[in-house]
Amino acid sequence: MNKFDILIVGGGAAGFFTAINIAEKRPSLKIAILERGKDVLTKVKISGGGRCNVTHAEFIPKELSKKYPRGQKELLGPFHTFMTGDTIAWFEERGVELKIEEDGRMFPITDSSSTIVDCFLKEAHKHNIEVLSNHSVQDVGFDSAFAKARISNEDPFYVKTSKGDFICNHLVMTTGSNPKMWSLLQKLGHSITDAVPSLFTFNIKDEKIDGLMGLATNVTVKVLGTKQKSEGPLLITHWGMSGPAILKLSAWGARELADLKYQFEIQVNWLQFLTQEDALDELLELKLQHAKQSPFTYxxxxxxxxxxxxxxxxxxxxxxxxxxxxxxTQLQSLSRELTQSRFRVSGKSTFKEEFVTAGGVNLKEVNFKTFESKKVPNLYLAGEVLNIDAITGGFNFQNAWTGGYLIAQAIES
Structure with missing residues (x-):
């Protein structure tokens, strides 16, 4: 039986950040990361198109928390302890400088996710954290028979993996959207909100956007028949529509759009904030100014x-x-197309490789001062294993960093 003080299940962003921060605060503890795959930090490697969108340049906790369709209320307190500025300082102290892009996203100045991966691996090695790949967790319990109930809150955890059994005093679950791990947490007493995709693009076939692949413009867009509305850049792709405006809609409307089976209608205002009446007035003025020209000229x-x-x-x-x-009639029709252009959405596509879901451990069952389970003492949860997700832009990683830091702080005390 392999005995550790801390076992962290999940070798991703939240897992490594938690392990490193615990090791720095409690160097005497024996810590291991269990990763089911052969490689660790795979999501970090592909994030941000291989550049790793580490966080976002939003430095007010309340404003930052508004980027989370699920988790907004719960993360407000934690963000007062550890958020963007702390993340920047944390990486800079370890030799990784970050830069801010025009849209607020933050990346390592190298523009390579390998910089972040190498930093984590270096820190893990430096602090003697054992990284055990190909260790798929099969079961978790409190005695050699893997019972699901404790006699005492001090009883250690027993963790069965594909490569052997482990025992630990504190267990940290950072397994992301893994149904198998959610099932184990259910056996331990947690309730799970079923997962649905969160960040995705819209599949649309429509003559109005034919031949416009790669075109981007600022719009307001809403899902007809719902209260879902968004604004910002919209990108036309070969399969339909993407860009921040669409991705925000997909995040905030994740459950509602899943209920609609991703078959719905959207309305796009290509003039963003102008009404149809405003547009008609503009067109009437253009008719006077350019009477002898074709509207197609400019x-x-x-x-x-x-x-x-x-x-x-x-x-x-x-x-x-x-x-x-x-x-x-033509001017009214054009003003309508400019401000109330309708498109039929028939399905969705994953946004790049960044598959994010809405779902996970019920947030009412977690103490967000410590990210400790309210159901199982000494069990901690961070990252997307919780029913927390964000819009695109580095916010999901910031949730991972904040949770990992507070867990380390709790175990230190």
């Missing part, structure tokens, strides 16, 4: 030319028509 209202052309066609306007010849 894009208007600061729209990309290819998009402007497609919207003209969708409004029934022919290329030979001049501004002065546009009828009231």
């Amino acid at each position: 894009a208007q209202l600061e729209l990309p030319k290819r998009l402007w052309h497609n919207l003209l066609i969708a409004s029934g306007i022919q290329q030979a028509t001049k501004w002065a010849e546009l009828t009231k």
